[in-house]
Amino acid sequence: MEPGGCDAGPTVKAVAAVLPAGGSGERLGGATPKQFCTVQGRPLVSYTVRAVERVSWISDIIVVVSPENIETMKSIIEKYGHKRVTVTEGGITRHRSIFNGLKLFSENKFSNHLLQKPEVVVIHDAVRPFVEEDILLKVVMAAKEHGAAGAIRPLVSTVIASAADGCLDHSLERTKYRASEMPQAFLFDIIYQAYQQCTDYDLDYGTECLHLALKYCKTNAKLVEGTADLWKVTYKRDLYAAESIIKDSLSQQICIITDVKEAVVQVGFLLHESLRSQIKVETISISLSKRDNHLQNIFSGQCYNFVCINVHLNTSENASFSIDLEELTKMKKFAREVKRKNILVYGLLIQYKDYFPLQETVNSAAALTMALIKDRNPELTGQLVVA
Template structure:
């Protein structure tokens, strides 16, 4: 379990999750179903699987996809190293897909091996990537007590009904109603029995799982107030919003790496002080060739932004060492990593030039490592008596924040000047 997590183990024997991911994405537009659209280079469904997967007390995760996307989903699981995940074929509607997912726990013909039947099963949309463990725990515990539970949110807009002539018939009092969200949770036997008894009409035209539990098993679901991050990616603008949220989450921490030279350490300290009001900063002064354990620990954490300061025009060897260490850590597997190579000009000459050949090498190197999901940028800082150093470092800090927040792959290999 990850730090700060909850533990439902003592009161619930086994919990599994079913993620329907068979939608065509018609409302999103485009040829790619929304669950397979990439956000920061990674399919949306992978974010959702990871959000559920990091909850250690969920034993099995079933992802239900349309037949033509079975191999695509399996390749995503393999590429991003997802665990405890089984892919199964969906039906022609949402309810039929969920039913197929549930059958993996009860009917051998739907799986090579029968998965352990859970006490509680969570149903969550594959296009709601920001679900947190806290709400999952709340609906699971409520389902354990009441048989069924689901997250809800206040209505944003008033709901109205139109008459046959297209005019207003009546409106609902917004304060009395709630929007049904995901996740939802059920005692497995209740929801499976509901689906077994479900009419073809409900399987083909229904969308609400809580309604099935009420209609066929007389189970009144407990409604649990959810958080604002439970929203569903439906339209193209939602993909942009999801990308913005993910970029923001990746921009919470930065590691500044310097060698032990006095001028470099000083600039590292000033950059640290300039950044710390905006972002969590850790600064390390090391020789990269020594494979510092502290740095290795940072690589094994949740830091996706690194600044390497040196007084060379282009520190190819040092940056390559960092890239190798990042690859070994598997950090770039899940999210793009920003690596900013800061070139510190300490020469006596007023001008500091990087010739065309060096710039070409920089761009070529950045292009190569971009394929590994590492975004390399160059940043030049002047370190001279006649330059106001603090002002220059403040400018460098602003550029650093802009680069890590934007994470623009088209700018890799560029050298910006503070």
């Protein structure tokens, strides 16, 4: 296949991904399964799908969910505009769910059409939202060479075994062992054959996919050192940690939108220059009448991890606002629409009379802008703030 977003795309005919997302979230507590918990206004599973979706050389993404969550997952796919995603029904255990996902490429039982059978398939938990293209590429290339591969991390704590009386039996030498993480990748024929040969005991009580490839296909997986951000959201504290990381990520990019008037464009440029040393900044100058459709096209290709700032100008002698009601109404309407996709829009009013006060005001506006996007308070979206 052609290389995708990574400079060194995999020399593999086709790559697909299966994301098991059928867990009940018992360890997290609460009625909502962890994969559907909202983080910064968006379900956790959507972040994971988007992370995999950004990798252009992954042709198909299968999300496997419990029967009662099929429609919920489909609505998430539609709401956030995910592409190349197929939702299918999971089984009563993790292994049975993964097997159901793999069947979409070989059997017609679970779908009205067959997807292209990949050469390599990636398996990744839907509650590990911080996977990067680099580790996906490493496990895919290792799987092509060795038949199977998986990310690993050093053990944080020593593993011990207890005797029947509850006393210590023995402990493992921590330096000799590793924690198995996700993602994992396999030659499709190997992992599919392994699942076909599985006993019911393996399907019901097993958890390690690499072990199935070894047990049934004699395939020794290549172990790939993973990064620290491959952890799994399991407990409520993990959800809080994920929210903090995602919130920080969402505040790393901003889009400044100005009108086409020369004075306003100048203000937008100055604000851009003031912010660019702190975050990634894009500036767009566009007529208000053409703004909606143009911006919707821009947002459709993004990860929704930025805030748009409308820059307005007040050159009057008094303190009255020079923005008219029609423009405010359009901005608020637009803000409500894109808020559904986790994009927050604020209006910014800057007043000035000559250059030096303007620069000082722009610096103040930059500080205010940084505070807004770090806080990401959805209740302020569509509001006009004054610098």
